[in-house]
Amino acid sequence: MTTSDTLAMARLSAHPTSSPSPLLQLLLASLLLASLPLLLLLPALVRSQYENYNFLNFPGAELGSLDAAYALALRQYEAEQWGACLSSLERALRLHRFMRDSLAFCRRNCSRATQGPQSLPLELGLGGRAGSPQGGAVEGEMRALGVVFRRAQCLKRCREMLPAFRAAQPSPQMLADFDRRAPYQYLQIAYYKTDNLPAAMAAAYTFLQRNPEDEMAQKNLHFFWTQPGASEKHLRDLEADPFQTLYREAVRTYGTGDHRACVEKMEGALAGFLHAFHDCASACEGGREVTTFQDFYASMAEHYSQALACKVSCEARLVPLSGGEPQAKFVATMYHYLQFCYYKLGEFKQAVRALESYSLFDPEDEVIKQNLVYHKVNKDAEGLTSADFEPRPEALEYRDLSVRLWEMYNFSVEFLAPDDEMELDGDVTYEPELDTSDVEFEGEGDYEESIYSDWWQEPQHKGDVGVPSS
Numbered sequence: 001m002t003t004s005d006t007l008a009m010a011r012l013s014a015h016p017t018s019s020p021s022p023l024l025q026l027l028l029a030s031l032l033l034a035s036l037p038l039l040l041l042l043p044a045l046v047r048s049q050y051e052n053y054n055f056l057n058f059p060g061a062e063l064g065s066l067d068a069a070y071a072l073a074l075r076q077y078e079a080e081q082w083g084a085c086l087s088s089l090e091r092a093l094r095l096h097r098f099m100r101d102s103l104a105f106c107r108r109n110c111s112r113a114t115q116g117p118q119s120l121p122l123e124l125g126l127g128g129r130a131g132s133p134q135g136g137a138v139e140g141e142m143r144a145l146g147v148v149f150r151r152a153q154c155l156k157r158c159r160e161m162l163p164a165f166r167a168a169q170p171s172p173q174m175l176a177d178f179d180r181r182a183p184y185q186y187l188q189i190a191y192y193k194t195d196n197l198p199a200a201m202a203a204a205y206t207f208l209q210r211n212p213e214d215e216m217a218q219k220n221l222h223f224f225w226t227q228p229g230a231s232e233k234h235l236r237d238l239e240a241d242p243f244q245t246l247y248r249e250a251v252r253t254y255g256t257g258d259h260r261a262c263v264e265k266m267e268g269a270l271a272g273f274l275h276a277f278h279d280c281a282s283a284c285e286g287g288r289e290v291t292t293f294q295d296f297y298a299s300m301a302e303h304y305s306q307a308l309a310c311k312v313s314c315e316a317r318l319v320p321l322s323g324g325e326p327q328a329k330f331v332a333t334m335y336h337y338l339q340f341c342y343y344k345l346g347e348f349k350q351a352v353r354a355l356e357s358y359s360l361f362d363p364e365d366e367v368i369k370q371n372l373v374y375h376k377v378n379k380d381a382e383g384l385t386s387a388d389f390e391p392r393p394e395a396l397e398y399r400d401l402s403v404r405l406w407e408m409y410n411f412s413v414e415f416l417a418p419d420d421e422m423e424l425d426g427d428v429t430y431e432p433e434l435d436t437s438d439v440e441f442e443g444e445g446d447y448e449e450s451i452y453s454d455w456w457q458e459p460q461h462k463g464d465v466g467v468p469s470s
Contacts, residue, residue, distance in 0.1 A: 058094075058163065062094060064167055066167075067170055068168075069088060070177075070183070073091075073092055076088055077186050077190065082190045083194065086194065093178075103164075103283065105162070106159060108282065175286075180211065184203045188203035188204045192224070197224060197227055197229055198229075201221065201234040204217060205235045205236060209240070243268070243269045244320040246265050246266075247269035248320070250265035250266035250268075251337070253265060254341065259344045260341075262337060263338060263341045263342060263345065270394075273330075276318050277314055280314035280318060281314055283310075284311045302416070305409070305413075305416055308405060308409040312409050315402070332358050332361040332365075336354075338351075338354040339351045339352075339354035339358065348375065348382035348388075349384060352384060353392050355375070356372070356389055356391040357392045359372070359391070360391050360399040361399060
């Protein structure tokens, strides 16, 4: 098996951490106080597969170049120095997570930086006088650029404070390799060679979650599955976001009839997904190589078009797999579970708001439309008013943001990109997945109280983490 044919991963052990220096603590405190609400987001940043990992107190001895650490691991892999290779790959993964979390911290913090400590000059210059149509246009442009400058200033200060940016920054190709989970190709083989079958299985499974069509990965996992000691519990996605785990747990608790637990876990999964989506979109605003000499506006538009191409792919990259395929209508599906569980708990206002939220993503779903009719007919008995039949704010915000991103991206493809760039296969638009069969929610419903029980349907899917049958 060649280097390019292999794949894998394993759970990394916890490493001792050291406290930040007093100076770093002071600098971070000044930055954090500028946007106090961000403090509420920090717990989500430190929960990862590295139990004691925290990007604010990363071990100083492990700081270094990601490119160099990964290159060393590959040399050790080719030399079949399996123990050393494992250590180097694990260090490279920690460095990548360290850099990624540090970037996310700065971008979250600076996304609120619309006002700086010093006001920026608003000069109309030769563009026109204040109050004139031309002057007003220039003023609007200057204000927009002022926001860009303040955000850039905030990012610059944040980068100067965090140790992740003191080492040589990874190349674009290196970041792409880690994004597609390439290190787990080598970890899988290295763990198997060191007689760690559970870790090798986790590695193969983790790689497949990002690369489900990879035939060699499928063969490797099948081979591990046939080995003595192989178990379904070893099939773990070690790069899974916490919301994906919560989602699967919510589906399982739904299957047991524990509707309260299902609601709690599904609400957590929904909030976690939206949080991860915004992190993903922010991560798309990284650097790029400038290879052509362009006009200012053309260059700025090209850069933003590349960011848009990345942002519109975030949802697909975050959706968990079910049976080896991405979960269809993922955001809508979470609201579907919520509407049923809230109904079973007698919390009808929450149920109809979840139904209205689902309709934002799939307005033609007959099951959902029928459930809404049921609630409207019975609204007096359920203590509802017409004002209760509104989608939840976060659902409306996410739908509107997704639509705007796709509209801007499609515009950039059609009118701004060269003929041989920025193209995807087929016609790309943002539309609800109306042609996807609603297999997860087929079956007879149980709104027993009225004639509408003939149409109403509840979720029937009991959860599927894509594990092979024994």
